[in-house]
Amino acid sequence: MNIFKLSIKNIVSKPLNSILSLALLIFGIGIISLMLQLNSLIKTQMDNNLKGIDMVVGAKGSPLQLILSAVYHIDSPTGNISVEDAKKIKNNRMVGSSIDLLYGDNYKGYRIVGTEQKFLDLYNAKIKEGRKWDDPFEVVVGSKIYSKFNININDELISSHGLRETGEQHTDQLFKVVGLLESSNSVIDQLIVTSPQSIWDLHDDHDHGSEEHDEEHDHEHDEEHDDEHDHEHDDEHDHDDKEITAMLIKFKSPMNIIQFPRQINEDTNLQAAVPSYEISRLFKLFGFGIETLTYLAYLIIIVSAFSLFINLFNSMRERKYEMALIRTLGSSRRQLSMMIIFESLILTTVGFFIGLLVSRLGVMFVSSLMEESLNYNLKSFGILNEELLLLGLSIFIGLISSIIPALQVYNLNISETLADE
Amino acid sequence: MIKTNALNFKYNDQASFSFPDINLGKDENLLIIGSSGIGKTTLLHLLAGLLGSNSGSINLYGQDISKLTQHQIDKFRGQNIGIVFQKPHFVNSLTVKENLQLAQYLGNKEDQNRIIDVLSSLDILDKQNKKPKKLSQGEKQRASIAMAIVNSPKLILADEPTSSLDDENCDRVIKLLKKQASEFNAQLIVITHDNRLKKHFKKSIKL
Numbered sequence: 001m002n003i004f005k006l007s008i009k010n011i012v013s014k015p016l017n018s019i020l021s022l023a024l025l026i027f028g029i030g031i032i033s034l035m036l037q038l039n040s041l042i043k044t045q046m047d048n049n050l051k052g053i054d055m056v057v058g059a060k061g062s063p064l065q066l067i068l069s070a071v072y073h074i075d076s077p078t079g080n081i082s083v084e085d086a087k088k089i090k091n092n093r094m095v096g097s098s099i100d101l102l103y104g105d106n107y108k109g110y111r112i113v114g115t116e117q118k119f120l121d122l123y124n125a126k127i128k129e130g131r132k133w134d135d136p137f138e139v140v141v142g143s144k145i146y147s148k149f150n151i152n153i154n155d156e157l158i159s160s161h162g163l164r165e166t167g168e169q170h171t172d173q174l175f176k177v178v179g180l181l182e183s184s185n186s187v188i189d190q191l192i193v194t195s196p197q198s199i200w201d202l203h204d205d206h207d208h209g210s211e212e213h214d215e216e217h218d219h220e221h222d223e224e225h226d227d228e229h230d231h232e233h234d235d236e237h238d239h240d241d242k243e244i245t246a247m248l249i250k251f252k253s254p255m256n257i258i259q260f261p262r263q264i265n266e267d268t269n270l271q272a273a274v275p276s277y278e279i280s281r282l283f284k285l286f287g288f289g290i291e292t293l294t295y296l297a298y299l300i301i302i303v304s305a306f307s308l309f310i311n312l313f314n315s316m317r318e319r320k321y322e323m324a325l326i327r328t329l330g331s332s333r334r335q336l337s338m339m340i341i342f343e344s345l346i347l348t349t350v351g352f353f354i355g356l357l358v359s360r361l362g363v364m365f366v367s368s369l370m371e372e373s374l375n376y377n378l379k380s381f382g383i384l385n386e387e388l389l390l391l392g393l394s395i396f397i398g399l400i401s402s403i404i405p406a407l408q409v410y411n412l413n414i415s416e417t418l419a420d421e
Numbered sequence: 422m423i424k425t426n427a428l429n430f431k432y433n434d435q436a437s438f439s440f441p442d443i444n445l446g447k448d449e450n451l452l453i454i455g456s457s458g459i460g461k462t463t464l465l466h467l468l469a470g471l472l473g474s475n476s477g478s479i480n481l482y483g484q485d486i487s488k489l490t491q492h493q494i495d496k497f498r499g500q501n502i503g504i505v506f507q508k509p510h511f512v513n514s515l516t517v518k519e520n521l522q523l524a525q526y527l528g529n530k531e532d533q534n535r536i537i538d539v540l541s542s543l544d545i546l547d548k549q550n551k552k553p554k555k556l557s558q559g560e561k562q563r564a565s566i567a568m569a570i571v572n573s574p575k576l577i578l579a580d581e582p583t584s585s586l587d588d589e590n591c592d593r594v595i596k597l598l599k600k601q602a603s604e605f606n607a608q609l610i611v612i613t614h615d616n617r618l619k620k621h622f623k624k625s626i627k628l
Contacts, residue, residue: 333495
């Protein structure tokens with residue numbers, strides 16, 4: 001037996017009292033920690049997917065929508081742009097590299113993206129099994145999708161038109177799985193990637209059927225006879241039929257980020273949006289809510305300090321005779337004061353950890369909601385530095401709430417207390 | 422071995438007490454008898470070092486306790502003095518055994534066997550894992566005696582141990598106290614207004 005054990009026994013012998021005096025602290029710590037976790041998880045998730053993308057070009061509409069659809073794959077695209085227009089931007093000397101994106105179909109709600117192979121490099125995605133796509137209708141599948149639907153190499157997937165599961169199914173043209181991607185903790189985990197040609201073919205087939213083959217065959221014949229005419233015809237063909245949904249751009253120099261997007265928005269019928277700018281705007285919007293809630297939680301923590309103090313003070317008065325008894329058994333005043341301080345510190349530390357637990361349950365809950373509606377998940381339950389500050393705050397609250405009761409115990413008049421009985 | 426000299430305590434101008442000198446040899450027990458309001462509890466608290474005297478000296482086993490600091494008195498009391506209160510009191514969050522362990526910890530005399538010895542000699546060994554509140558009145562009284570003697574004190578101070586008991590139980594409790602004191606080589610000082618106890622003590626002082 002020692003003073004620390006005695007403190008624990010005192011707490012455990014009145015569990016309801018202890019929990020009650022901690023309820024507010026748990027609540028406050030839980031909210032703050034939940035906010036911190038969500039903020040950091042969403043931010044890392046967002047930033048993870050933003051790497052290497054300076055600008056997104058797509059059809060006119062809301063810039064935030066363009067970013068959400070083309071970078072995070074959670075909103076509908078603003079529309080399509082012609083390959084011709086895209087080419088003009090690609091050829092601008094400020095553009096370092098670009099990646100085309102094409103949407104059209106989905107597999108059970110997960111998007112099939114037609115794109116170039118360097119799209120994989122953007123997310124450092126590595127092939128886990130199989131190979132990259134070469135021919136149309138060969139696809140590489142993100143880790144979340146193949147583990148969820150148990151997809152293997154050489155499986156054939158039936159896609160649905162549009163971005164929702166409910167779209168018309170393309171049963172005539174199946175996608176063949178040629179590769180599975182390692183998990184990269186970025187959006188590519190929940191995408192099915194293929195060549196742009198797959199998407200073009202899939203939707204051209206609807207319009208032209210098998211004619212296209214013949215047409216191309218004809219061109220080859222023509223080529224031999226009339227070069228000039230063929231060129232014109234070919235260009236027109238591209239111009240008419242081929243569209244892409246959006247284009248991810250990396251600049252040669254970061255300086256271009258100011259001038260170039262404005263130029264596109266003013267001079268062309270395309271829209272350029274800068275992800276880092278749009279995302280910080282989005283964060284400002286819901287950051288206000290987070291801030292308000294956090295202030296509220298700090299207020300709750302301050303109130304919790306009072307509630308803990310009152311609880312300790314009352315329980316000390318209730319146990320006054322016990323305190324006197326402990327002194328007569330040979331305890332020094334300091335030991336007795338330590339007992340009170342320990343009780344308070346143990347309570348607040350336990351409260352901190354329960355609060356942390358509550359926040360993790362909250363994260364799991366929010367994550368499951370996001371997963372359902374956005375195919376987005378938030379992992380990682382590590383302890384943030386800010387949460388260590390919260391532990392410091394909890395300990396501080398434990399100390400200040402116990403100062404007055406501890407002083408009272410220190411100055412307890414044993415003789416009077418015993419005689420008063 | 423126990424010697425007081427010209428002991429005086431003053432609560433305020435109206436209430437001040439002067440106590441007769443006590444001079445007790447080794448193995449001698451003492452009954453201090455007096456009616457209410459005469460300063461019995463004050464004397465007990467002075468002897469136990471729970472109160473400091475205004476003048477005079479208290480010498481316990483060669484140690485003048487009025488010269489000790491608060492911290493030293495607490496330690497001295499924990500190791501040498503056991504107190505039996507009028508009403509039994511315990512740390513309620515602990516079991517009987519844990520209460521005794523706490524007393525040993527504070528008196529710096531940790532010894533599991535001693536706890537078992539004391540509890541069996543008081544016939545409440547089977548109650549060791551019970552919380553004090555679950556004990557009957559008689560068991561509580563015996564457990565409080567266990568608290569007082571667990572550290573093998575040289576001196577046991579008992580404050581009105583029999584005031585609320587009938588004759589039969591009064592007899593039983595005082596005999597138990599005397600038996601425990603002699604069994605564990607402690608001296609017993611009982612402070613009471615209860616005249617029934619006179620016949621149990623050779624030596625008594627009237628306040």
